[in-house]
Amino acid sequence: MPDVTTFLRTAHRCLLVALALLASGCAMVKVSSVASADYVAQRRGDILTSRHLSNGTAEALRTAGLSVRPCERDALPCIDALIHVTPMDEERRQSALAELWLVRARAVTGKGLPKGQLGPDALGAYLEAARHAYAYLFFSERSSSERSFEDRQTQVRDYYNYSVQQLTIGVTRLPDPPHAMPEQQSTVTIGDTTVREDVSALSWANAQPRDVVPASALRFVGIRSVYRRDGLGAELVADLGDASNNATFSAMPTPSATAFLRFDGDTLDEVLSSRHATLAGYDPYRQSTVQVGATTVPLAANFTAGYGLWLAHSGFATQSLRTLFGRLQGIDKPHVYLMQPYDPDRRVILLLHGLASSPEAWVNVANEILGDERLRRHYQVWQVYYPTNMPIPLNHREIRKAFLDTLRYFDPDGNAAASRDMVIVGHSMGGVIARLMVSSSGDAVWNGIVEGDTKRRQRMEKHADKLKPYLEFQPMPQFTEAIFIAAPHRGTEFAGNKLARLIANLIRLPPAVLTSLGGMIADVNGMGKDAPKEGVRLVPNSIDNLSADDAFIRAAANLPISPAVRYHSIIARRSAEGPLDASDDGLVPYWSSHLDGAASEKVIVSGHSVQETPAAILEIRRILDESIDRDRATTSPATP
Numbered sequence: 233m234p235d236v237t238t239f240l241r242t243a244h245r246c247l248l249v250a251l252a253l254l255a256s257g258c259a260m261v262k263v264s265s266v267a268s269a270d271y272v273a274q275r276r277g278d279i280l281t282s283r284h285l286s287n288g289t290a291e292a293l294r295t296a297g298l299s300v301r302p303c304e305r306d307a308l309p310c311i312d313a314l315i316h317v318t319p320m321d322e323e324r325r326q327s328a329l330a331e332l333w334l335v336r337a338r339a340v341t342g343k344g345l346p347k348g349q350l351g352p353d354a355l356g357a358y359l360e361a362a363r364h365a366y367a368y369l370f371f372s373e374r375s376s377s378e379r380s381f382e383d384r385q386t387q388v389r390d391y392y393n394y395s396v397q398q399l400t401i402g403v404t405r406l407p408d409p410p411h412a413m414p415e416q417q418s419t420v421t422i423g424d425t426t427v428r429e430d431v432s433a434l435s436w437a438n439a440q441p442r443d444v445v446p447a448s449a450l451r452f453v454g455i456r457s458v459y460r461r462d463g464l465g466a467e468l469v470a471d472l473g474d475a476s477n478n479a480t481f482s483a484m485p486t487p488s489a490t491a492f493l494r495f496d497g498d499t500l501d502e503v504l505s506s507r508h509a510t511l512a513g514y515d516p517y518r519q520s521t522v523q524v525g526a527t528t529v530p531l532a533a534n535f536t537a538g539y540g541l542w543l544a545h546s547g548f549a550t551q552s553l554r555t556l557f558g559r560l561q562g563i564d565k566p567h568v569y570l571m572q573p574y575d576p577d578r579r580v581i582l583l584l585h586g587l588a589s590s591p592e593a594w595v596n597v598a599n600e601i602l603g604d605e606r607l608r609r610h611y612q613v614w615q616v617y618y619p620t621n622m623p624i625p626l627n628h629r630e631i632r633k634a635f636l637d638t639l640r641y642f643d644p645d646g647n648a649a650a651s652r653d654m655v656i657v658g659h660s661m662g663g664v665i666a667r668l669m670v671s672s673s674g675d676a677v678w679n680g681i682v683e684g685d686t687k688r689r690q691r692m693e694k695h696a697d698k699l700k701p702y703l704e705f706q707p708m709p710q711f712t713e714a715i716f717i718a719a720p721h722r723g724t725e726f727a728g729n730k731l732a733r734l735i736a737n738l739i740r741l742p743p744a745v746l747t748s749l750g751g752m753i754a755d756v757n758g759m760g761k762d763a764p765k766e767g768v769r770l771v772p773n774s775i776d777n778l779s780a781d782d783a784f785i786r787a788a789a790n791l792p793i794s795p796a797v798r799y800h801s802i803i804a805r806r807s808a809e810g811p812l813d814a815s816d817d818g819l820v821p822y823w824s825s826h827l828d829g830a831a832s833e834k835v836i837v838s839g840h841s842v843q844e845t846p847a848a849i850l851e852i853r854r855i856l857d858e859s860i861d862r863d864r865a866t867t868s869p870a871t872p
Contacts, residue, residue, distance in 0.1 A: 663719025
């Protein structure tokens with residue numbers, strides 16, 4: 233009997249265990265926790281960020297009875313199946329189709345073609361990815377504003393932008409690319425769809441780009457921040473090469489552009505069946521939105537990539553040194569660069585770099601201005617690249633001429649808003665030249681150079697016709713604001729030390745300058761026939777002019793600045809210790825940079841290249857912001 237009881241108990245326990253095992257084996261739902269590290273990847277990961285489809289597309293495929301992994305290997309059967317599944321809401325269908333076409337595009341990219349080119353299958357796949365993303369964004373059940381906080385809409389926007397980017401670059405790099413006709417429109421056939429290209433909104437459209445590169449693929453060293461605007465469209469940079477035939481000025485040869493692909497049709501069915509589309513190019517500085525039906529959406533833009541690419545390819549660092557020492561492949565006259573296509577309604581900021589420098593000196597200053605939405609709406613940036621071996625009076629005159637020639641080209645009558653209320657910003661020697669451009673000389677410079685030397689005055693009078701254009705000038709009325717940064721207005725003792733003199737002796741001026749000025753200056757200095765044949769040291773170079781003992785710099789030090797100009801000083805000091813009056817930035821002393829009557833003076837602990845420091849850039853932005861406010865206050869109607 234005990235054995236039977238034991239047997240029954242054991243059998244009962246085994247039965248319970250078996251039932252438990254069966255119950256767990258038949259469970260339909262299980263649960264597990266998601267680690268915080270996987271949260272974003274699970275919600276937003278997709279084919280663009282990994283080799284796997286997004287959760288949204290995977291769910292659509294499962295709803296249709298399709299397995300995810302086979303679709304990641306071969307998207308076409310899944311695309312065909314998903315098109316015919318009913319019922320399915322169109323948001324889910326169109327967003328999934330857009331991602332599946334991206335899978336297809338990637339699978340056929342690069343097969344049997346040179347690197348960077350896309351074949352017809354890849355172009356067709358990117359076109360269809362953009363089509364279905366476009367259908368989701370504008371023609372599905374809900375409007376884009378109703379989905380504005382949804383991760384899925386952000387993903388589909390990225391599918392559209394990436395597809396348009398690849399499509400635009402692929403069309404540009406076709407072996408026989410379509411060329412813009414006089415009306416700035418051409419067509420290309422992709423599969424059974426005709427795509428019209430419309431670049432009429434781009435001011436540089438008549439210059440065929442050497443290449444078009446995606447802004448998202450560019451990474452820069454030396455630029456602190458990349459400024460862009462989120463929105464719809466592909467952020468691109470066009471490489472125009474040396475497209476300008478003008479020796480005085482040119483637009484930056486790597487302008488930014490945004491491509492937007494629009495499909496014909498006013499309904500979902502019309503968009504999906506349409507065989508016509510328009511690929512339009514926009515200037516992001518001039519257009520910030522696009523219209524699709526009744527929907528206004530922001531236009532994507534990158535304001536840093538074009539500027540960074542230009543500087544990276546410019547060779548300015550080497551060229552500026554070759555110029556300083558008079559080597560081949562330097563420059564011998566100023567050139568004005570426009571950082572964006574000329575806009576008659578935006579005020580001009582003119583930047584002047586310093587000794588042995590180039591536009592690279594302003595890399596972060598210009599980038600911060602272009603990246604600030606408010607400043608970008610009101611200003612356009614011009615930069616002067618000039619030969620820093622030349623004497624300051626000569627550079628000053630030639631920069632004035634180059635600037636006025638540029639202005640007259642774009643605004644011959646001088647009526648545009650861009651031709652007035654300009655801001656001039658100069659660093660170091662560029663600050664000295666900037667101050668001369670807003671100052672009145674009268675005969676003060678002339679008299680200062682000949683003071684106490686009657687014979688010198690008489691010799692100068694003999695050459696007055698040639699000398700006075702360099703020594704007598706009036707403020708340029710276009711400028712109403714000026715910023716002087718680490719500028720040695722009264723010269724610097726550094727220019728007279730052994731190192732500076734050694735460098736000065738290595739500087740070579742162009743033969744044309746020596747020929748035209750050497751003999752005249754020899755005569756003015758009373759050397760006559762005893763002057764060296766080439767007149768090398770008779771013509772002062774830029775370092776000579778920066779000496780505190782130089783006759784020109786002493787005579788020009790106290791010239792009155794135009795009362796119409798509001799001017800500011802940004803001054804550097806190497807250390808916060810010690811009295812301000814005795815401080816310097818390693819090259820320029822405070823007493824030389826300081827100007828009485830300045831609207832503001834900002835002293836920053838820094839070396840001489842203070843213009844690139846965050847503190848200096850913030851100060852520049854503050855000044856420009858306040859200038860906008862004053863301008864609006866004076867032009868707005870009075871409020872009762």
